[in-house]
Amino acid sequence: MGEPMSVLEAIRTRRSIARMKPDPIPREVLEQCLEAAVWVPNHRLTEPWQFFVLEGEAKRRFAEIRRNFRRTQLPNPDAPEAQAALEKVYQDTVQTPVIIVVTSRITEDPELREEDFWSTFGAAYAFMLAAWSYGIGTYFRTGGLRDYPPLREFLNLQEDRRIIGILYVGYPAEIPQKRRTPASEKTVWLGG
Numbered sequence: 289m290g291e292p293m294s295v296l297e298a299i300r301t302r303r304s305i306a307r308m309k310p311d312p313i314p315r316e317v318l319e320q321c322l323e324a325a326v327w328v329p330n331h332r333l334t335e336p337w338q339f340f341v342l343e344g345e346a347k348r349r350f351a352e353i354r355r356n357f358r359r360t361q362l363p364n365p366d367a368p369e370a371q372a373a374l375e376k377v378y379q380d381t382v383q384t385p386v387i388i389v390v391t392s393r394i395t396e397d398p399e400l401r402e403e404d405f406w407s408t409f410g411a412a413y414a415f416m417l418a419a420w421s422y423g424i425g426t427y428f429r430t431g432g433l434r435d436y437p438p439l440r441e442f443l444n445l446q447e448d449r450r451i452i453g454i455l456y457v458g459y460p461a462e463i464p465q466k467r468r469t470p471a472s473e474k475t476v477w478l479g480g
């Protein structure tokens with residue numbers, strides 16, 4: 289598994305990885321990252337998350353669902369160029385080594401509901417950092433696919449669960465550059 293990089297280095301250097309190598313990811317590394325994810329801060333310790341790790345046949349089924357969803361968004365889905373784009377969605381998805389659907393519970397209490405979603409995203413981010421510290425890239429995506437009924441049916445999701453995002457996981461083929469505004473321009477120090 290090798291030595292993970294420091295937390296600070298992982299935070300600073302992690303990027304969303306769109307282009308991944310097809311190399312498989314060892315199960316024990318994924319388990320380590322999931323075990324790290326659940327140590328996110330969590331008000332009232334509700335532990336609202338559940339992760340669906342898709343590999344093999346499940347990933348192929350997910351790829352079909354993702355392609356079908358994309359189809360619903362195209363103005364002219366039967367045009368030849370649309371076919372190529374839809375095939376690319378399918379291929380990109382099946383070639384991603386691991387896909388993790390991150391879900392959170394939905395409570396009646398609006399305050400708790402919001403906090404549960406924050407925590408679950410925090411868990412996803414902790415997973416992303418842990419993975420990156422082992423040299424594994426991730427891409428967290430949201431969008432309308434989260435609420436697409438066939439995806440919910442495939443996962444057999446109960447009414448009280450929401451998909452908060454989908455994590456695409458694999459070794460980076462390319463690490464893009466991104467920019468950030470320095471925190472000093474976003475920070476107000478008071479009283480010092």
Ligand SMILES: Cc1cc2nc3c(=O)[nH]c(=O)nc-3n(C[C@H](O)[C@H](O)[C@H](O)COP(=O)(O)O)c2cc1C
Nearest residue numbers: 302303304305409427428429430431453464465466
């Ligand atoms: C809550 C959340 C939702 C996101 N959803 C999407 C998405 O649907 N599609 C996408 O391409 N990127 C999505 N991203 C990734 C961002 O585009 C990415 O983090 C941003 O470009 C900064 O790049 P970096 O992660 O490499 O620093 C999402 C990120 C977050 C935090």
